Amino acid sequence: MAVPQELEFFVDPGRCIGCQACVQACTECDTHKGQSMIHLDYMDRRLSPQTVPMVCMHCDSPTCAEVCPADAIKRTEDGVVQSALQPRCIACNNCVLACPFGVPKMNTDMRLMMKCDMCYDRTSAGLKPMCASVCPSGALWFGTRAEIEAARPRSMPVNTFRFGNQTIRTKVNVMVPRPAGPSLVHITAALSERGTSHELIDDVFTANLYV
Amino acid sequence: MNTRIEQPPLELETIQRFGPHLAYMRGDRLDTGAEVDRMVKTHCCFCGQQCGLQLKVKDEQVIGIEPWYDFPFNKGKLCPKGVKRYLQNAHPDRLLTAYAKDPSSPNGFSPLPYDEAIRRVAGEIDRIQSTYGRNAFAMLSGASLTTEKTYLMGKFAHMCLRTSNIDYNGRLCMVAAAAGNKKAFGVDRSANPWEDILGAEVVWISGANVAECAPITTDYVWQARENGARVIVVDPRLTPIARTCDLFLPIKPGRDTALFNGVLHLMIENDWIDHEFIANHTVGFDAVAAEVRDWTPKRTAEVTGIAEHAIRQAAEWWGTAKTSFELHARGLEHHSNGSLNVMAAINIVLASGRIGRPNCGYGTITGQANGQGGREHGQKADQLPGGRDLANPEHRAYIASVWGMNPDDLPQPGVDAYELFRLIDRGEVKGMLSICFNPVVSLPDSGFVRRMLEKLEFYVAIDFFMSETSRYADIVLPGSLQEEDDGTVTQVEGRVIRINRAVACPGEARRDWEIIQDIAKALGREQGFTFNSAREIWDELRIASKGWTNDYSGITYERIEENYGVFWPCPDEVPDGYTAIPPQGTRRLFEPGSWNPIAKGAGPFYFPDGKARFNVTPYIGPAEDIDAEYPVILTTGRVISQFLSGNQTRRIGPLVDHLPEPRVEMHPDLAAKYGIADGDWVTVDSRRGTLTLRANVVRTIRPDTVFVAYHWGGRKSVNMLTIAAQDPISKIPEYKVAAVRIRKAEAPPEYATMLEPQQ
Numbered sequence: 001m002a003v004p005q006e007l008e009f010f011v012d013p014g015r016c017i018g019c020q021a022c023v024q025a026c027t028e029c030d031t032h033k034g035q036s037m038i039h040l041d042y043m044d045r046r047l048s049p050q051t052v053p054m055v056c057m058h059c060d061s062p063t064c065a066e067v068c069p070a071d072a073i074k075r076t077e078d079g080v081v082q083s084a085l086q087p088r089c090i091a092c093n094n095c096v097l098a099c100p101f102g103v104p105k106m107n108t109d110m111r112l113m114m115k116c117d118m119c120y121d122r123t124s125a126g127l128k129p130m131c132a133s134v135c136p137s138g139a140l141w142f143g144t145r146a147e148i149e150a151a152r153p154r155s156m157p158v159n160t161f162r163f164g165n166q167t168i169r170t171k172v173n174v175m176v177p178r179p180a181g182p183s184l185v186h187i188t189a190a191l192s193e194r195g196t197s198h199e200l201i202d203d204v205f206t207a208n209l210y211v
Numbered sequence: 212m213n214t215r216i217e218q219p220p221l222e223l224e225t226i227q228r229f230g231p232h233l234a235y236m237r238g239d240r241l242d243t244g245a246e247v248d249r250m251v252k253t254h255c256c257f258c259g260q261q262c263g264l265q266l267k268v269k270d271e272q273v274i275g276i277e278p279w280y281d282f283p284f285n286k287g288k289l290c291p292k293g294v295k296r297y298l299q300n301a302h303p304d305r306l307l308t309a310y311a312k313d314p315s316s317p318n319g320f321s322p323l324p325y326d327e328a329i330r331r332v333a334g335e336i337d338r339i340q341s342t343y344g345r346n347a348f349a350m351l352s353g354a355s356l357t358t359e360k361t362y363l364m365g366k367f368a369h370m371c372l373r374t375s376n377i378d379y380n381g382r383l384c385m386v387a388a389a390a391g392n393k394k395a396f397g398v399d400r401s402a403n404p405w406e407d408i409l410g411a412e413v414v415w416i417s418g419a420n421v422a423e424c425a426p427i428t429t430d431y432v433w434q435a436r437e438n439g440a441r442v443i444v445v446d447p448r449l450t451p452i453a454r455t456c457d458l459f460l461p462i463k464p465g466r467d468t469a470l471f472n473g474v475l476h477l478m479i480e481n482d483w484i485d486h487e488f489i490a491n492h493t494v495g496f497d498a499v500a501a502e503v504r505d506w507t508p509k510r511t512a513e514v515t516g517i518a519e520h521a522i523r524q525a526a527e528w529w530g531t532a533k534t535s536f537e538l539h540a541r542g543l544e545h546h547s548n549g550s551l552n553v554m555a556a557i558n559i560v561l562a563s564g565r566i567g568r569p570n571c572g573y574g575t576i577t578g579q580a581n582g583q584g585g586r587e588h589g590q591k592a593d594q595l596p597g598g599r600d601l602a603n604p605e606h607r608a609y610i611a612s613v614w615g616m617n618p619d620d621l622p623q624p625g626v627d628a629y630e631l632f633r634l635i636d637r638g639e640v641k642g643m644l645s646i647c648f649n650p651v652v653s654l655p656d657s658g659f660v661r662r663m664l665e666k667l668e669f670y671v672a673i674d675f676f677m678s679e680t681s682r683y684a685d686i687v688l689p690g691s692l693q694e695e696d697d698g699t700v701t702q703v704e705g706r707v708i709r710i711n712r713a714v715a716c717p718g719e720a721r722r723d724w725e726i727i728q729d730i731a732k733a734l735g736r737e738q739g740f741t742f743n744s745a746r747e748i749w750d751e752l753r754i755a756s757k758g759w760t761n762d763y764s765g766i767t768y769e770r771i772e773e774n775y776g777v778f779w780p781c782p783d784e785v786p787d788g789y790t791a792i793p794p795q796g797t798r799r800l801f802e803p804g805s806w807n808p809i810a811k812g813a814g815p816f817y818f819p820d821g822k823a824r825f826n827v828t829p830y831i832g833p834a835e836d837i838d839a840e841y842p843v844i845l846t847t848g849r850v851i852s853q854f855l856s857g858n859q860t861r862r863i864g865p866l867v868d869h870l871p872e873p874r875v876e877m878h879p880d881l882a883a884k885y886g887i888a889d890g891d892w893v894t895v896d897s898r899r900g901t902l903t904l905r906a907n908v909v910r911t912i913r914p915d916t917v918f919v920a921y922h923w924g925g926r927k928s929v930n931m932l933t934i935a936a937q938d939p940i941s942k943i944p945e946y947k948v949a950a951v952r953i954r955k956a957e958a959p960p961e962y963a964t965m966l967e968p969q970q
Contacts (some may be wrong), residue, residue, distance in 0.1 A: 015433055017422035017451035019366045020869055024294040027236065027865070028275055030243045046879070046889070046909050049451045117890045133278040134289040136426035137433060152437045205449065205910065208521040209461050210512040 001124040002078035006144050007136075009118060009132065010157055011053060012175035016139040018042065018051030022131035030085070030121050036107065037116040038131055053139055055131065056081060056103045056116035056162075058171035062094035064104055064115075072113070079171040080120055084113040099161045100187070120149050145173075153178065160184040216659060216901050219925055222682060228318035229677035232303035233864035239274045240298075240317050251713040252279055254700065255293040256355070256693035256852075257854045259577025260285065260427045261702035261891035262293050263775075265780065266694060266713045273300035273694055273713055283775050284702070290426035290618070291866060292854055298863045299692060300714065300930060304676050306689040307718030308774065325719040328686050329726075332644075334374065335669040339642040345622065346736070349376035349631050349640045353647025353836065354384060354578075354585030355382070355709055355855075356723065357698025359748040361581065362596055362755070363724050363740075364646065365589025368622075369601070370739055372729045375625035376640060378592040379584055380648045382628040385510070387544035388575035389586055390941035391553025395561070395824050397817025398760050399598070399808060402704040402800040403536070403572030405431050410570030411536040413528050414442045417467060418542020418947075423851040425540070425576045435536070439822060443525050445470065446542060447846060448876070448918060449911035451482060458524055461913055463516035464846045465690050465833035465948040467543050471555035471829060473511025474526045476503040478562055483530025485564025492814060493561050495825035496914055502827045514830065516913070526697065529559060534570040539766045541848070544948040545832040550940035555828040566823075567801030567815055572886050577703045579855070580693070584701030587761040588752060593624035597756035597763075606759070614739055629654060629935060629941035635663040646673040646690065649856035651680040652924045655933035655944045656899045663884055666732035673726055678858040687917045689720035696722045697745040697773065706776035707766050707796070724748060759808055760817055765792060772832075780807065799968060833948035834936030837915075841897065841950035844916040847929050848947075853922035861922065861969040864969040871968030873923050874907035875953070878914040882906060893957035895919070900931030903960040917953060921946070925970070 004048055018040065026036040039054035060207040062081045072088035073095060075081045084095070086105075091111040095104045103114040119129035123142075125134075132142035141148060145157065158199035174185065239245045247267045254261045254600075263282025267275040276297055278287030287348045309328035313321035323331075335788065336591065339348050350372070352364040354941065358767040361379070367375035370899045381389075392399040408414060408431040429452060436442055436455075444453040445460040445467070453459050462470060478484050478502055489496045512519040537560050543552045557573065565571035577583050596613075599606035601624045611618035632654070634640040636640035664670060664683040672684040681687050701707050716722060721729070731740035741747045746768060757764035765783035785791055789806040797805075801815040801823075814821015837844055852869035854860045861867060875893045887893055889908040894901060895917065904919065904927065912918055913944040918927040936945040 014455060015429075017426065017429055017851075019290050019422065019426055021289055021291045021294055021426070024291040024865055025289070028294065033243050034241045049449065049454050049911055060635075108385075128278075128280075128287070130278075133280070133287045134294055136285075136288045136290050137422065137429040153432065202587055205459075205461055205913075208518050209913070210458055210516045210518050 002076065003070060003080055003118065003123040004126070005078065005122070007123070007142060008145055009055065009172045010141045010148050010175055011055065011172060012139050012152070012155065013052045014155070014175070015137045016051045016053050018049060019136060019138045021134045021136055022140055025130040025134040029119050030120065031117065032114055034091060035114060039102065054101065055140065056118065058118060060169045060171070063098045063100060067094045067098040069094065080118050082120065082121070083115050083117045085103065086112055089113055096121055100161070100168060114163050158183065158185055159180070162186045162188070164188050178179065186209070216896070219661060219931070221962060223927065223965060225319050225677070225682055226319045226966070226970050231676070231861040232304055233867055233939055233969065234298045234302050234862055235849070235864040236298070237267050239272065242644055245269060247274070250771040251711050253694065253711040253713065254680060254708055255289070256296055256299070256580060256859070257292045259579055259582040259703045260425055260873045261580060261700055261708055262289050262427055263464060264289060264293055266297060267895065268713050271714050273297040275423045281775070284704070284706070285427045286291060288427050288430065291852055291869065292860060295863050295865050298865070299859050300694060300742060301717070302676070302862055304862055305677060305717060306677060306687065307720060309689060309719065310687040312685045320687070322685070325721070328688055329729045329733050332671045332686055332688070333730055335642060335671070336730070336734060339669060340372065345374050346376050346625070346641055348374050348642045349634070350370055350374065351628060351631065351643065351645040351648045351650065352377065352379040352590045354379055354381040354582050355580045356585060356647050357696065357745065358581060358584035358588060359698040359745045360723050361585045361590045361751065362588040362752045363727055363748055364381065365594070365596065366614065366739065367612045367700060367727050367731065369589070370616055371734065371736050373620060373622050375622040376631055376634070377590055377625060378584060378628040378631060379590045380628065380653065381579065381591070382942060383946070384578045384582055385541065385544050385575060385651060386586070387546070387549030387938050387941040387943040388539070388553050390550040391557060391667065392575065394550070394826050395554055395557040396801070398800065398807070399586070400779070400800060401574030401703060402566060403574060404704050404798045405571050407572040407799070408435050408536045409438060411436065411440050411534050411572070412532040413535040414440050415529060415537040416443065416452065417445040417537070417539040418544070419538055419540035419576055420446065420450045420452070420575070420848060421538070421899065424578070424849050426851065428576065437710045441528050443528065447913045447916050458521065460517045460521055462524060464844050464916060466515040466547055467546070467552040468555040468828050469506065469511055469514040470517065470522070471559055472503045472506040472602055473508060473522055474507040474529060475499070475513070475559050475562055475696050476511070477508065477523060477526035478559065480504065481530060483526070488564030489562065492816070493823045493825055494820070495827070496562070498827050499558055499825040502829060529563065532563070532565070535563065535565050536572040536574070538574050538576060539608070541575040542947060544943055545945060546943070547936040547945040548831045549938040549939055549943045551828045551831065558825055558828065561583050561823055561825055564709055567799065567803065570660060574703070581700035583705060584699065584707065587701070588756065590778060592627055596752060597759040598761035599759050608756070610755060613751065617635050627937070629937060629942065629944060632660055632663040635666055641667065642669040643667055644671045644673070645680065649678040649680045649858050651683070652856035652928055652930065653921070655930050655946060656935040657928060657930045658900055659935065673723060675720065676858055676862065677858065689718065690725050690726060691716050691720060691722045693900055699749060701779065702776070705778050707763065707771055708712065708776040709768060709771050727742045742745060762808070766796065786812070834945055835948065836952045841952050843951050843953055845895065845897065845932060845945050845949045845951040846918050847921045847933060848918065849922065850920045853920065855922065857922040857924070857969070873904055873920045873929065875904050876907045876912055876918040877953070878910060878912050879908050879910060880914040881917070882908045885954070885955060886956050892959050894956045895932060895953050897934070897951045899931035899934065902926060902929065902931055903956045917951065926960060
């Protein structure tokens with residue numbers, strides 16, 4: 001069983017409402033019941049309700065696996081980077097520190113790295129992952145590229161990211177605005193663009209407030 | 212000045228025994244290899260969206276959920292409450308027997324055998340009604356019940372107890388929307404299926420925190436945006452749906468009528484109105500045009516607190532659109548002028564002529580699971596099934612014939628849910644039965660509500676958990692959770708859907724309709740209360756609803772299941788010459804050529820002439836405006852992880868962990884004025900109450916307003932502060948505006964070290 005190639009995972013942070021349906025649904029997944037592998041954070045709640053959901057991006061060449069001294073992280077042929085193999089994982093934390101997206105979590109009680117495996121039990125059996133099934137706003141979405149491109153003409157999927165000099169291609173796509181859509185998301189450059197959301201929110205409120 | 216501000220009791224021992232305690236995944240719920248006995252297709256037990264889902268059942272316990280991808284409204288989508296709802300099942304706080312008040316018990320209650328509890332309840336009802344008259348016994352019901360139960364509650368009050376005094380918690384939910392809809396359209400239902408949102412050029416959202424209170428609707432709004440729609444959001448807070456809207460109007464709480472009047476003024480001035488529609492399908496435009504003549508953009512801006520250019524932009528987008536969808540919710544309705552707000556909102560829809568056609572719509576977002584169906588079939592103070600009127604002799608005669616009783620024996624209309632408490636104050640109501648209602652948390656000025664509950668000679672509550680209100684009861688009867696009974700509800704679009712029983716009631720708990728029938732039997736008046744199943748109640752309700760506005764006569768359980776729900780009205784027969792109702796019922800109201808029992812073909816709207824009504828909507832400000840003594844506006848609402856009074860969601864661990872306690876949300880400018888930093892303890896006082904919570908300092912709220920969510924009880928309950936001012940038309944209370952003063956607290960509140968966050 002493998003995840004069908006035509007079915008892909010898309011993250012559309014612009015749609016995220018921070019409801020945590022994904023976080024709660026993730027704990028219902030049969031491979032890691034009771035534990036959520038999703039990261040969902042406010043950008044800065046003081047300034048905006050903007051939240052960003054993060055699942056494993058399932059890199060073509062996964063840094064987490066490359067730095068694992070115990071060879072505990074496997075990427076299956078369908079491109080899914082699996083969670084650490086319990087008998088092999090030595091809980092060294094290398095993967096947690098190395099992942100450019102900050103995805104793996106160390107479960108210190110179990111001495112085991114755990115991360116999103118795209119609900120492999122579901123996706124390899126033709127079902128959608130739990131998070132992308134329930135997400136009420138369509139911020140997490142699972143289906144074909146043709147479907148999402150037809151449904152969301154204002155944005156486009158991107159799956160190439162640059163961190164410093166490292167360029168990473170991933171199985172998971174991020175939806176970016178289409179008119180100014182870059183073919184690549186330059187994460188380090190974006191980090192230096194501080195204050196955008198602050199100014200944006202202040203503008204909306206003060207500009208439309210009668211004073 | 213404050214005459215008396217009394218803190219509610221901490222009730223530590225009652226809480227220790229009955230909770231709220233937190234349930235987490237344990238046992239089979241955590242076992243990755245657990246084999247499921249069966250999957251039950253049903254719907255969420257919480258909000259009015261009524262998302263389809265499947266419950267996983269093992270050993271008569273609900274152990275998890277699985278998305279139901281085929282249900283068309285939500286296609287498997289769920290909010291966190293829907294995902295974790297199953298943790299209410301087999302909960303350690305669940306009431307498994309009846310309880311009687313017992314001052315000698317440390318927690319205040321002792322268990323009581325079910326049959327004895329029923330006998331005592333019947334005895335007290337008899338005693339009170341024979342001593343003080345029939346109306347001295349009152350009933351409070353709820354709109355989270357199935358339609359079958361709400362029908363039975365109304366029938367029990369009107370036929371068995373013959374009391375006028377029954378009302379329901381929809382009174383505090385969206386009854387202003389219902390009243391406004393009836394005055395403008397003659398019928399009360401969202402006019403369109405939600406698919407019509409997808410093709411709208413403009414989506415106008417007023418007073419609806421869609422992302423948190425109706426999460427699935429977010430996807431419809433954002434899909435509309437992908438399709439090219441402009442989204443206008445009117446709210447004092449920049450909510451998640453407002454964050455990505457095209458135009459945000461940061462309105463001052465309580466000023467909505469002024470905004471709509473100002474928009475209509477601009478529509479008329481610029482001739483952005485549909486003359487043909489107004490002339491052929493409406494009545495009353497000229498009077499409304501006269502009313503809004505003075506609502507210039509300048510005046511509108513001054514009153515609403517929204518910049519003039521933003522008002523002009525909104526009017527232009529709305530005025531010039533070819534298709535549109537207007538949505539509103541409690542932010543528009545929870546006001547002492549709530550019905551006017553709704554009618555003003557409808558005026559700009561009627562002036563645009565964009566209703567009754569594909570992609571042209573209007574809808575009010577229901578709050579409770581059965582917020583729609585629960586207000587249609589006779590548990591409302593003035594109502595009989597099918598949307599009929601208790602004061603109308605023909606309606607009384609018809610329902611009496613269905614029920615097999617003399618119409619003269621039906622009581623006259625009663626009063627609204629809040630007025631019932633005033634009747635207790637006046638000594639007119641001495642006893643009460645409640646179900647699915649937690650007024651100690653949910654009614655405004657809750658100090659008054661507590662004092663009135665103490666004043667009752669006898670109070671019986673049907674509940675599945677010991678709610679803050681049930682703690683006041685003389686007898687608590689163990690009722691059923693949603694997953695323990697069959698029935699139907701009517702969701703936000705007017706779609707009637709099936710709730711399927713997944714598990715049996717535990718212990719001595721009973722399905723609610725069985726409890727009511729047991730009381731009728733113990734009273735010696737079981738005629739009309741001998742149903743053996745929810746389906747039998749439904750089949751009687753279909754007949755009772757036949758022939759009037761809310762006609763369910765053609766909706767069978769089988770038809771619902773075959774069509775993923777059936778939209779009412781759905782009569783089982785239509786007059787000759789009109790097209791038969793399609794299998795899915797009436798998806799869109801007011802389509803040209805449609806038939807209804809009031810217009811009888813004269814037109815699509817539910818008035819004898821078939822025309823919609825413009826209603827004159829003078830601006831009336833909030834009942835309690837801010838002043839030097841109480842200079843800050845308090846507004847209240849919901850958060851994503853909790854539901855209404857929290858009697859269920861404050862027992863679900865993962866939901867409580869998301870946002871454990873309420874906070875006072877305020878703008879940094881306001882916080883700075885009072886020397887308050889994020890996370891500080893803040894005391895908020897109104898003329899009615901005081902509460903101390905931590906501050907949440909964010910830029911996403913108007914600087915003159917603070918927001919507190921209302922899901923918590925005891926000393927964390929914001930409804931100690933809200934005002935019991937009510938809309939004169941619908942009697943909805945003004946939860947959205949009260950005057951308060953704030954200050955940094957001298958010390959943490961007493962409860963902080965004694966109670967868990969959810970308690």
